Amino acid sequence: PQPVYLSDYQPPAYRVTHTELTFDLDPAATRVKARLLMERNDEVSDQTPLVLNGEHLALISLAIDGTPLTDADYQLNEKNLCIPKVPASFSLESEVEIAPSTNTALEGLYQSSGMYCTQCEAEGFRRITFYPDRPDVMATFTVTVIGDQESEPVLLANGNPVDSGKLENGRHFATWEDPHPKPCYLFALVAGNLHKVEDRFSTMSGRNVTLQIWVEKDNLDKTEHAMASLKRSMAWDEQTYGREYDLDLFMIVAVSDFNMGAMENKGLNIFNSAAVLTHPHTATDATFQNVEGIVAHEYFHNWSGNRVTCRDWFQLSLKEGFTVFRDQCFSADTNSAPVKRIQDVSFFRTAQFAEDAGPTAHPVRPDHFIEITNFYTLTIYEKGAEVVRMLCNLVGWDNFRRGADQYFERFDGQAVTIEDFVGCMADTSGEDLSQFMRWYAQAGTPEIDAHGEYDYVKSEYHLTLRQRTPATPGQTTKQPLHIPVRMGLVGTKSGQDLALTLEGETLGKDAVINLRDNEQTFVFTEVAEAPVPSLLRDFSAPVKLHFPYSREELAFLLTHDSDGFNRWDAGQRLAMLALDDLIAAHRNGVEKVMDARVIEAFRILLTGPVSDKAVLAEMLTLPSEAYIAEQQPIVDVDAIHAAREFVRQSLALALRDEFAATFEANRSDEPYAPTPEQIAQRSLKNIALSYLMSIEEEQAIAFCQAQFAADHNMTDVRHALTLLVHSDRDDLSSPALKAFGEKWAHDPLVMDQWFTIQVTRPQSDVLERVQFLMQHPAFSIKNPNKVRALIGAFAQNRVNFHRLDGQGYALLADVVIELNRLNPEIAARLITPLTRWQRFDETRQSLMRTQLERIKQEPLSSNVYEVVEKALA
Numbered sequence: 001p002q003p004v005y006l007s008d009y010q011p012p013a014y015r016v017t018h019t020e021l022t023f024d025l026d027p028a029a030t031r032v033k034a035r036l037l038m039e040r041n042d043e044v045s046d047q048t049p050l051v052l053n054g055e056h057l058a059l060i061s062l063a064i065d066g067t068p069l070t071d072a073d074y075q076l077n078e079k080n081l082c083i084p085k086v087p088a089s090f091s092l093e094s095e096v097e098i099a100p101s102t103n104t105a106l107e108g109l110y111q112s113s114g115m116y117c118t119q120c121e122a123e124g125f126r127r128i129t130f131y132p133d134r135p136d137v138m139a140t141f142t143v144t145v146i147g148d149q150e151s152e153p154v155l156l157a158n159g160n161p162v163d164s165g166k167l168e169n170g171r172h173f174a175t176w177e178d179p180h181p182k183p184c185y186l187f188a189l190v191a192g193n194l195h196k197v198e199d200r201f202s203t204m205s206g207r208n209v210t211l212q213i214w215v216e217k218d219n220l221d222k223t224e225h226a227m228a229s230l231k232r233s234m235a236w237d238e239q240t241y242g243r244e245y246d247l248d249l250f251m252i253v254a255v256s257d258f259n260m261g262a263m264e265n266k267g268l269n270i271f272n273s274a275a276v277l278t279h280p281h282t283a284t285d286a287t288f289q290n291v292e293g294i295v296a297h298e299y300f301h302n303w304s305g306n307r308v309t310c311r312d313w314f315q316l317s318l319k320e321g322f323t324v325f326r327d328q329c330f331s332a333d334t335n336s337a338p339v340k341r342i343q344d345v346s347f348f349r350t351a352q353f354a355e356d357a358g359p360t361a362h363p364v365r366p367d368h369f370i371e372i373t374n375f376y377t378l379t380i381y382e383k384g385a386e387v388v389r390m391l392c393n394l395v396g397w398d399n400f401r402r403g404a405d406q407y408f409e410r411f412d413g414q415a416v417t418i419e420d421f422v423g424c425m426a427d428t429s430g431e432d433l434s435q436f437m438r439w440y441a442q443a444g445t446p447e448i449d450a451h452g453e454y455d456y457v458k459s460e461y462h463l464t465l466r467q468r469t470p471a472t473p474g475q476t477t478k479q480p481l482h483i484p485v486r487m488g489l490v491g492t493k494s495g496q497d498l499a500l501t502l503e504g505e506t507l508g509k510d511a512v513i514n515l516r517d518n519e520q521t522f523v524f525t526e527v528a529e530a531p532v533p534s535l536l537r538d539f540s541a542p543v544k545l546h547f548p549y550s551r552e553e554l555a556f557l558l559t560h561d562s563d564g565f566n567r568w569d570a571g572q573r574l575a576m577l578a579l580d581d582l583i584a585a586h587r588n589g590v591e592k593v594m595d596a597r598v599i600e601a602f603r604i605l606l607t608g609p610v611s612d613k614a615v616l617a618e619m620l621t622l623p624s625e626a627y628i629a630e631q632q633p634i635v636d637v638d639a640i641h642a643a644r645e646f647v648r649q650s651l652a653l654a655l656r657d658e659f660a661a662t663f664e665a666n667r668s669d670e671p672y673a674p675t676p677e678q679i680a681q682r683s684l685k686n687i688a689l690s691y692l693m694s695i696e697e698e699q700a701i702a703f704c705q706a707q708f709a710a711d712h713n714m715t716d717v718r719h720a721l722t723l724l725v726h727s728d729r730d731d732l733s734s735p736a737l738k739a740f741g742e743k744w745a746h747d748p749l750v751m752d753q754w755f756t757i758q759v760t761r762p763q764s765d766v767l768e769r770v771q772f773l774m775q776h777p778a779f780s781i782k783n784p785n786k787v788r789a790l791i792g793a794f795a796q797n798r799v800n801f802h803r804l805d806g807q808g809y810a811l812l813a814d815v816v817i818e819l820n821r822l823n824p825e826i827a828a829r830l831i832t833p834l835t836r837w838q839r840f841d842e843t844r845q846s847l848m849r850t851q852l853e854r855i856k857q858e859p860l861s862s863n864v865y866e867v868v869e870k871a872l873a
């Protein structure tokens, strides 16, 4: 397969002004008739052939302006239909046959639990009909769906329903019209035996919008939270961005088999059931929050993505980075803002930093790709959102909001570029953002080496920042970036933020300094006392910051920093220093000694006044094994696991009474609600229970078993079950697992949790468990959620996946090879842990490479080929 390059972009030679589609549904032989009203662009010659995308389509007939074409009039291959001569303006009529029931790639039209549904982003529409399948071709659509009245009583497509009726032979039809021009990746169709819950939203201009969530009948009691989240999102986008919904109907459909989390199709969002269904007894707090965020994300795309879309797929972060930023702000406004930031950054620094440091590293705007579905990445989404956040902070919210207004107004109905977006922000703010644009072009995580000195005589603080971005594949030299560093100086005597004066300018007590050069020294004057710097507050830029903090300084920031994010980060850094010592001790075979300063810091946290329980729970959470691994030059999975367990157990032994008191103080019998207050209280109680269970005392075990048996809500049940299953005691683990598995055998989403809990335990029987569970009736390799819950989760189990006999790697490779045939998009994503082989010891490197080479021997999809090639390059 050959890469596509951004620099080769050409506008489309032919545009589609209107698209008419008729689907006659049949599992093995769906007929799709298309009538496309097309026009040649003025810039191209009248000799320009019409080239349409089309894959896995059986062509039945083709006509132009009603005149059938013969074989001599066109050329057809596996990917394209080419008609050498067409008029300047014409209608193209085609009929094709497709087979939804055998479409295991879950792109285009396919079947899930017997219903029909579609996924067209990025390039799935070409599996439905011949079309210019590119985002810069935008058309209005009229769609007629014909189905069986019994098996498909509900027939949905984008826009507004305009007609419906009965046909012969038990068939019926529905016609939908979408008046908003859209690219074909936003097309959607759903047909099946679905049931709806309905609500209304009155927009800011007083229009009534009907809201519907369509699900299978058994799931009707799991839609309340998604509906409430949708209404909150609609109100938030009006209040925050002045954006109003633009159709009379907004639909969400839940499907079980879905590659992504959800899809923002115009007026008809299709959701992975895991991203929409919730019930207190089946979903955890984390799922409730995730659903709220995804519902918001998809809804926000109606403007940032649908009304204004991407010119080409290299611009993917234009809509995704901006929309993730929007959904992050919405969740922060709706829940605890500091906790949202801590959780997002914690995930980002673990997973996106790893992507940036690996062989698949790419810029927020890549300049080439083989398979675009491989680029729905943490870099495009999350780093893209960090870049938009920096932009917002740089120009200030008022300018950013005016820039967003300008962007939506100027480019409404168009397919545009990242320059168009940033240009609006430059216009409204007057800022020069040319250096800032490098964030979109340069891959890799910038690192800042910082050091500071206090001059007692002059009362000055000199802060020197040096930036460097490591080389990434295809980009050996890097230019300095414009990095906004939000900071404060915390006085060591007063414990307060000191006033900042920089080059004579008074900046207040919390300010942003701009690092633009490779190295800059900032001299703060009139610094009345020796400070500890608090740098990169609220994670003001997606970089790694190195500052030689002493443990005493970190303990000081942990209690005194006015920035909640940096208080948390100081705790993480302090824990990391202790963990580093313990990892070294484990490797050297010397006795491990716990750092008393960490214990004291935790004691203060547990016994001091609590202003935000959710933040406290985060502060009591140790860096994950994956995050610790990211900080090591060579990852030693066993030493990391042993060191982290040692810290957990040492803290639990030293602070047993404090953890027990925290657990007791936060128990509650209140009826479940996913409110920020309740979620905070549960997370604090459950983190305390985790520490107590790490030493497996009888009292802790009793707490855990009681919480499991009480069956109050899934957050508590799942947490207790995880602790029991991850304990060393089979007498605790087996009965609980059995009871849970039997109780929830009928619920696929709960069974996914049951799979994950088992295959993430640290005990050494996990590989055999995975093999056993792959035969379980609730598992199916064709269902992406199952694959993620069982195989994906196993590959995150660091001690077991990285077994020294290589069997963990071999198992993953086996599954990748099978999925390469069935669902290449999921197969390519699943390989990720193997691509990180450079980070491990030589033995593991060799074992991982062996499996990558084994995959490479197969006849590969372009998706898997691209990832394996990069990993072995």
Ligand code: BAL
Residues within 6 Å of the ligand: 121, 260, 262, 263, 264, 297, 298, 301, 320
């Ligand atoms: N556009 C694909 C799914 C999402 O990012 O919303």
Ligand code: ZN
Residues within 6 Å of the ligand: 297, 301, 319, 320, 323
């Ligand atoms: Zn999105």
